[in-house]
Amino acid sequence: MDEDIHIHDIIVIGAGPCGLALAARLREHTPSALFTDSEHQRYHWMKASTTSKRTKPVRTSRRSRTDRDRLLQGPSPSKSTIDMAVLDAQSSTWMSSWNSKFSNLRISHLRSPMFFHPDPSDRDGLLSFTYREAREKELREIQGVVGKSLSKHQRKQQMKRKGSVNQETSYLDERDRNDYFRPSQSLFKKYCEEVASRYGLSDLVEEAEVSSISYEPSLVDKDSGIFTLKTSAGMKRARIVVMAVGAALKPKLPPDCPFCGLEQTGSVTHAFMRPNSSPSLSKQGNTLPPHVLRKIAAKKPTNIIVVGGGLTSAQITDTALSSGVTKVYHLMRGRMKVKHFDVDLPWVGKYKNYHLATFWSADDDEERFEMVRDARGGGSITPEYRKILQGHEAGGRVDICTETEIVGARWIEEKQCWEVKTRPEIEMPGIDHVVYATGLQVDFKGIPALQPLLGEQDVRCIGGMPCLTDDLMLSEDVPLFVTGRLASLRLGPGAGNLEGARMGAERIAWKVGELLRDWDKLSPGLDITENADSGYGSTGSGEEEVDSRRMGLGIENQFAVLGREDDEEDS
Template sequence: MSTYNEVFDIIIIGAGPCGLAVAARLREETPSAMFTDEEHQRYHWIKKHQGKMSLARAKTKRLYNAPLAESSYYKTQRCCANDNSRSTYSTLVLDSSGSRWMERWHRAFKALRIEHLRSPMFFHVDPADRDGMLAYTRETGREKELFELSGCVGQELSKHKRKKIRNISQFPREAEINERDRKDYFTPSTSLFADYCNSIIARYGLDNESVPIQRSEVCDITFGEVQGSKDDSKLFTVSTTHGKSFHSRAVVLAVGPGLTKMMPWNLSSDEELGACHSSEVGVKFPSAALARKIENRQTTHVVVVGGGLSSAQFADMAIARGVTKVWHIMRGDLKIKHFDVSLNWVGKFKNYDKAVFWSADDDQERFEMIQTARNGGSITPRYQKILKQLAAKDRVSIHTQTVISSKKFDSGTQTWKIVTDPPIANFPDRIDYVCFATGMKTDANEMGLLQSMNRDYPIESINGLLCLTDDLMWKPDVPLFVTGRLASLRLGPAAPNLEGARLGAERIAWALQDVLGEQTDVDFCGREGEKLQKAFCGLGNRYESLAQCS
């Protein structure tokens, strides 16, 4: 039993997109990013006029209820425009990368010199508006920073194919994006997305002392009684590698894919001088030996292993940094896709695949659907074009269905002797550096900070993905919430992406209101609140909540 000190309502572990999405959603009273325009309009209209509208009988024209008055909703909006004390829980954010939001994200994009995101315009962390990033782009006059995703709109089926499959029962279930949604299928520049995130942080007051961010790596999470706490209720104790402990009533785990790198072999201390994982590029690449050769304009050869987007981004970045040639090796085929998942999973409004996923019989079936939807690493058409241009100049050589069969590192020259299967023609005898763009392993059972939770409150997992409640909670009576990749069995194949961050934040926010109590000016538990909920959800008469008991 630990000792009581300050208790936070929520501790968010991770200051990346998932953590930011949760923090922003907890301060948004009227979310619309996950709802249709009609649902959001209904909520705003009722909240604005509840108890304030003078109603007239259709026949008699007599007025009932109080005279028309200024809406308390707009008063709240004005007085709280720069005051984020509304709907706030006491919150602490812990992140191992830094003391600011999105620090690891920005660092990774800078290291790989990524100019545009892979996600479309409606994938973002803003809970207030599904089209918020598009509006921000137009408001700031930055339309030129958008890159169109050709082939998403109007080109899913050829005219011949449409004529051939007139019978709806035989129609293959393929994504069909309406022409009016073309505006959404652009990708923002890295700087545009960063500025938009900063505007969200400022809007919800997440950049001040009310939501402190501490640079700390969490090593353990426990849930139990804490000596000295009120009514001896159970609390979370979050311990860090710095020896500090923090207490909270709820914890949100938003840590991304994890820290375990997927490597073909474990690097020795000597081999680490000539190789790195793509997640370490900003720190370890180029090595001192490689940097000297580039500076002296010597011929240099680098091998990149992997078939995902990071491998293509690394190849492009390495050539830009002065490497003579990049040998791109992958064990499978080179797959070209706009997104990590197929277009069927990226639909803006209607998505049959999501409905099938959420109605699956068990988590094993969901896991198989995730595997099929993601189907391994892929690169975008834009980077395919970049690689083709570099290959035409003999700066990049791409080899599919190829693996490294043997390797030897010379610590004296800091170069590699590598043999591939099948052999590559004209492959150099000495390789100056190797980068493994092979992804990260996601396994909740191997994460050190979850060892205590797995021991004290064990839950099932499938291939390292947690079998959470529908509210993304560890167990119904254990308010440890998980979002991002680890919650894929509940959020779907897009869980590791920005869309998954926003969807996860929405589910967590509603569940936290039950765990911690409602923090809004509307009492959903009271009689009037029940009317408001019914009207918001499209049940009953939307005008019913305007009436007051005489």
């Protein structure tokens, strides 16, 4: 019976960066988004000092007293505050899909800078971890973005020579150089494991694919409804559900490609489709089928096509060549775009808050969608991989065909190869294999597991992305949260990257705390007094308590308590 199934406070669907960022944030009481380094040290020292001898301060003020519970506390993360479960379709470990993609494509370093990570406690946590583990040699500098800012003298000289100079919006100051290195995948993997261990999350993930999500509202006003999830591991129930699953759709070929319907006939795949034909694929990369591997082993010429203009397509091309493929035809619909990050540099650099403020103050979601599309600008590759591709091209092993698309294809069974037609026409031999690295389509309403829920909810979408509340909820009445790329209309162009994962976790954690307190003073076993000031909501349990969220954002501070006491005495 459904009534006998345990009801969790929250179920997180997805054990990738977004899921890890949220789970860690729900167990972090002093997040770096709200507290400075000095405040972290102060509050954790206050926590530690409560277990040692107490020193009574000499009262020099006319104020009668200032209660301890009216000042912000700084407890260490609790391991049992919220009844949380995490479900992942591929594994029972954190970051499994992420790690396997890096392994299959033999990617040594991340694309993102050092401050992009899922740890909520410290913006510089990954950098600190690197030095603590003495692994500085595993960092690679992001060339060409730091130290380009002009000094005041240089700007004056430029104005004399050229007249007015446009305001700098892209480049980064020299003092930020330490942030703009890229960690190795092995270093980042170890750091994520350390984050999961620190917050007691290591054994939290359960391998289970969710096939259906339904919601039954409460009959009592201001009480929680119940979500019911049908999964491959049985029925699950929760008061809150968070979708932290990227695009949330299974990879498939673009609907307008000539290979659609021929997947079972010939050798064509999407880059993110999981291999299912041979265990050896995990060693050779997930893009090469057995018949290609056999030709490589027999020293026969092999030719493949890689379609896409993003970084993944470049990585697949490089991996295929290192696996022994003779020649790769790399096709792009547009021109090759080269940039360091998946969004334009201004959204990552020192003026990113200005751009985010412009995004958040947009008139409507249609305008935000256009800003997201412009900032991302389609697929792009890094300068590092452009150099790699150019090296392969100079050696005659790669043909980079920009502004080219496939218009026809026929599988020749006896030769086990494709006959491909392109526009403009390119002469090429029989193609042994085709890989589409064209990203994943975003279609919130097309997610199969959400169909029971969407049948009862009127959800507006733009470009396949849902129009969520500011707290990333589906609606004020349905506590289904969405983070990651699907939350781009609220988080901005970087919603799908590691920084977006942390931003989304921050918003969701606040709202989760508010909801749990509103629902019967939290679930059994959740210490409300401990969490009143621990970063789980905008207000505490006391009527006169400092609003920790406003204080962390610089709107209010603890000295406001003193002013309030003056007001009380005067009255």
